[in-house]
Amino acid sequence: MSLKSRLAALLLPLLASTAQAGEIDQATALTQLAKPGTLLIDVRSADEFASGALPGAHNISHEQIAEQISRVAPDKSAPIVLYCRSGRRSGLAQDALQALGYQQVINAGSIDSLKAAQQAKSPEAACTQNC
Numbered sequence: 001m002s003l004k005s006r007l008a009a010l011l012l013p014l015l016a017s018t019a020q021a022g023e024i025d026q027a028t029a030l031t032q033l034a035k036p037g038t039l040l041i042d043v044r045s046a047d048e049f050a051s052g053a054l055p056g057a058h059n060i061s062h063e064q065i066a067e068q069i070s071r072v073a074p075d076k077s078a079p080i081v082l083y084c085r086s087g088r089r090s091g092l093a094q095d096a097l098q099a100l101g102y103q104q105v106i107n108a109g110s111i112d113s114l115k116a117a118q119q120a121k122s123p124e125a126a127c128t129q130n131c
Contacts, residue, residue: 022091022107026117029081029108033118038079039072041065042111043093048085054115062089066096079104083114 042057049059082090087109097105
């Protein structure tokens with residue numbers, strides 16, 4: 001085994017351990033949501049979803065994501081943006097989807113911060129009356 005191969009074998013596990021699945025990447029989420037075909041999934045409970053969700057979001061709880069994702073995203077290369085109340089459950093759902101082979105899964109974090117970021121990016125979206 002060459003020195004280059006040995007170094008690669010030693011460094012790859014270290015590099016892989018620094019990339020944490022489930023980390024919130026709101027900037028990428030906003031960019032992706034501006035593109036057609038991106039799927040937005042609220043991974044909170046059905047009760048939380050019923051109390052208010054982002055427009056266009058599908059509700060699949062983080063506990064059911066692995067079993068139910070194929071009904072809304074049969075294509076594992078489809079871009080998927082996840083959110084919840086704090087970002088923790090969407091991180092867990094991101095890990096589960098990546099383990100299933102989904103390639104473009106983004107944890108947008110909390111519903112409140114994602115909503116605020118969307119409104120800041122597009123102020124007209126925040127205006128609902130008498131603007």
